[in-house]
Amino acid sequence: MILRYLILGLALAAPASARDGPWIVAPAALAALAAEVAGPSARVEAREDEETAVSAYCSGLGAQTADALLLHRRLLDRERRSCESEAISTEPERILGVIGLALDGAPANVTRRHLWRAFAREISEDGKLVPNPARSWRDVDPTFADRPIALRLGVPAPLVEELILVPGCLGASGYAKLDRARLCRVLRDDLPSGPDPVVIRPLDGGGDPIEGIAPHGADLSSGRYPLARRLYLYVKRPHLPGIPGLADLLRRPAPGLVRAP
Numbered sequence: 470m471i472l473r474y475l476i477l478g479l480a481l482a483a484p485a486s487a488r489d490g491p492w493i494v495a496p497a498a499l500a501a502l503a504a505e506v507a508g509p510s511a512r513v514e515a516r517e518d519e520e521t522a523v524s525a526y527c528s529g530l531g532a533q534t535a536d537a538l539l540l541h542r543r544l545l546d547r548e549r550r551s552c553e554s555e556a557i558s559t560e561p562e563r564i565l566g567v568i569g570l571a572l573d574g575a576p577a578n579v580t581r582r583h584l585w586r587a588f589a590r591e592i593s594e595d596g597k598l599v600p601n602p603a604r605s606w607r608d609v610d611p612t613f614a615d616r617p618i619a620l621r622l623g624v625p626a627p628l629v630e631e632l633i634l635v636p637g638c639l640g641a642s643g644y645a646k647l648d649r650a651r652l653c654r655v656l657r658d659d660l661p662s663g664p665d666p667v668v669i670r671p672l673d674g675g676g677d678p679i680e681g682i683a684p685h686g687a688d689l690s691s692g693r694y695p696l697a698r699r700l701y702l703y704v705k706r707p708h709l710p711g712i713p714g715l716a717d718l719l720r721r722p723a724p725g726l727v728r729a730p
Contacts (some may be wrong), residue, residue: 484567490507490509491512491708491714491718496521514535524551527551529555530557530707534705537702539702540700541631541699553668561719563701564701566670566699567672569671572667572670574666576610579679579680581679583609584603584637585638585641586603586610587606587667589637589657591655592641593647597647603612606618617665618668619661621662621666626656632696634653
């Protein structure tokens with residue numbers, strides 16, 4: 470292991486001057502945040518989801534591999550073992566803060582399943598993917614008011630897809646058999662932005678309850694609020710000496726969309 474790190478040090482030192490900054494990999498939902506975290510000189514590699522981002526990060530050591538990983542969850546045990554099999558320590562681990570969404574104007578007693586049903590581009594019908602036909606909140610749930618579905622976004626669409634559509638789709642009709650990328654990860658683009666829209670925006674201490682839990686206080690910091698997650702940064706320790714700006718990632722203030730942990 471020591472010999473491997475010595476060889477790695479030489480490999481990193483040679484091309485370091487060709488690198489203007491660190492190389493950070495993240496799921497697409499966090500790509501914009503990763504660019505803020507890493508700075509203007511960084512390379513951001515956006516992957517489809519968390520699993521593929523972790524796989525890219527854990528593929529090896531050296532100047533031809535990513536230096537850092539941004540996730541909105543901790544590494545799983547199996548992912549840590551995968552990294553360690555490539556001599557990649559999963560420390561240091563930095564908690565940047567809490568990333569999440571707040572909603573204004575949502576129906577009372579709304580859940581992530583309701584939101585997926587209202588905002589997904591496609592749903593399952595008779596075993597096939599079809600364009601989402603819902604136009605009124607009553608189409609989503611018969612207990613809701615007959616109010617047109619309108620949507621106004623104040624955050625990147627991939628973040629909405631990751632924090633609302635993916636968990637809301639879990640176990641839905643067609644989940645086991647249909648293309649989950651289409652069923653669970655694509656926000657519809659045929660909704661008006663008003664009147665009376667649901668507004669999806671960054672957390673700021675207020676907002677509608679989701680599944681009965683409001684986005685403030687202990688419910689937010691403890692992780693109970695469904696649309697918030699802690700944001701984790703991982704850095705390859707052997708890369709720290711040879712990559713310009715990499716050590717700064719462990720000290721740089723979190724971007725504006727991220728609340729203190």
